[in-house]
Amino acid sequence: MPDLDVAGHAKGIASSEWVEALEALDAEIAGVIALLGARHGLVLTADHGMVDVPEHAHRIVAPALLDGVRHIAGEPRCLQLHLDPGVAVDAVAERWRASEGKRAWIATREEAIAAGWFGDVDAEVLPRIGEVLVAARADHAYYTDPDDRARGMIGQHGSLTAAETAVPLLRFGAFAAG
Structure with a gap:
């Protein structure tokens, strides 16, 4: 049921639209739970959390900050900077730390992997991760274009905050043995 996610992105998780979508989802789940037999169970989870990012x-x-950056991947709450060949990764990371270190966690690819940001990383995947990562703290998001259409999203995710990484896991009913 995508309604909850859509309402969160469009209106934010503090909006009445999001609360209404959550209540509708809750009612649907309650209907399914009522149908569970004595030997049946239901596990419900989500794929991510979300934070509201106000325009300010x-x-x-x-x-x-983009000197030496070939392209940017990721999303506004966690930029992955892919650098031009020969650009000093540490210099780019330090430039970002000096400017945005209070608003974001800044890490080189190696630092992020060592810190466990991605879990175990297969060698084949390694080059797909940006050389420098900018993960927003609090309610910030980063854009390179002031006219970026993504700026219309209020609810966002992709960073390392607890609100984005804590994923609920709910269990209902009894689970059959076996």
């Missing part, structure tokens, strides 16, 4: 927390990236 949109950070338009200063051009100087």
Whole structure:
């Protein structure tokens, strides 16, 4: 049921639209739970959490921070910077730390992997991860274009905050032995 996710992105998790979608989902789940037999169970989870990012927390990236950046992957709450060949990774990371270190966790690919940001990383996947990562703290998001359509999303995810990484797991009914 995508209604809850859509309402969160469009209106934010503090909106009446999101609360209404949550209540509708809750009612649907209650109906399913009522149908569970004595030997049946239901496990419910989500794929991510979400935070509201107000417009005043949109950070338009200063051009100087993009010196040596070939392209940007990820999403506004966790940029993955892929650098031009020969650009010093540590220099780019330090430039970002000096500018955004209070608003974001800044890590090189190696630092992020060592810190467990991605769990176990297969060698084949390694080059797909940006050389520098910018993971927003609190309610910030990063954009390189002031006209980016994504700035219309209020609810966002992708960073390391507890609100985004804590995923609920709910269990209902009894589970059959066996």
